[in-house]
Amino acid sequence: MAGKVVLHYFNGRGKMESIRWLLTVAEVEFDEVYLSTREQYEKLLSDGDLMFQQVPMVEIDGMKLVQTKAILNYIAEKYNLHGKDLKDRVMINMYSEGVIDLMEMIMILPFSADPKPKLDNIQSKAKERYLPVFEKALSGPIYLVGGKLSCADVQLLECTLMLEEKFPGILADFPNVKSFQGRMTRIPAISRFLQPGSKRKSQPDETYTKTIMEVFKIKIPFP
Known part of the structure; x- marks a missing residue:
């Protein structure tokens, strides 16, 4: 074992x-x-x-x-957090990699000589490139893909919390994402975490x- x-x-x-x-x-x-x-x-x-x-x-x-x-x-x-079939998985992977791209920009901030321009760039890209994608995807479904919890949902929650640490109120214009965040944080394992x-x-x-x-x-x- x-x-x-x-x-x-x-x-x-x-x-x-x-x-x-x-x-x-x-x-x-x-x-x-x-x-x-x-x-x-x-x-x-x-x-x-x-x-x-x-x-x-x-x-x-x-x-x-x-x-x-x-x-x-x-x-x-x-x-069992990766979709029911190949088409689900490729969608999950696309969402996940988008989230990872955004989170990696935040991860390198502590190593930057001057983080202010990077913060401005992150906020701009989050609001103009990334969050609109997830706002649209969550306009009806509870989860991003296939009506079922996946790794992409978990990563999106992690990312939104990271964004709010840097930019309080950034989700104000993205009510679907904010509602999603609230649902996710009520999952018992996540609530404990x-x-x-x-x-x-x-x-x-x-x-x-x-x-x-x-x-x-x-x-x-x-x-």
Whole structure:
């Protein structure tokens, strides 16, 4: 029998946070091993655990998986969060990748020398490119695809909460998305995840940023 799922990443959100969210919704318990030193990272490399020398890395079902989208797809398939057929899955993947594009813009903010222009760009793109898509998709359905909860719904919720942390009131012009957010937060597993003391991570702080820069030997903030 496979042991408990183990996540290898920093003690912060980053690309692992969507994996934490999806495992939580699937009601899968997991442990975490936090990277805090260069030596830990080099040990993973020397053991051959990181196919592309990158984290996140997830131990699950006797495998050591890397690449965030591959991990998310595996979890979604395993726990029936990836649609009923091929057409559902491609729609779910399109929505998911759009959400990921937006979240990744937010993820790099702590490493930016001047985050203000990036914040303005994120807000503009969120309101003009991304949120209108989801507002239209949720004009009638409860969920994005096939009337059933999927990984895309989970990622959209995560993303809207991240946006509201940076831009309070950003969903004011997107009532369908806001209603969707309210429905999602009432799902018991999600409601628990949003409570203090859960495995959900806080917004990145200086310790998180400094640790990543030291482990990966990043010398200066991104431009």
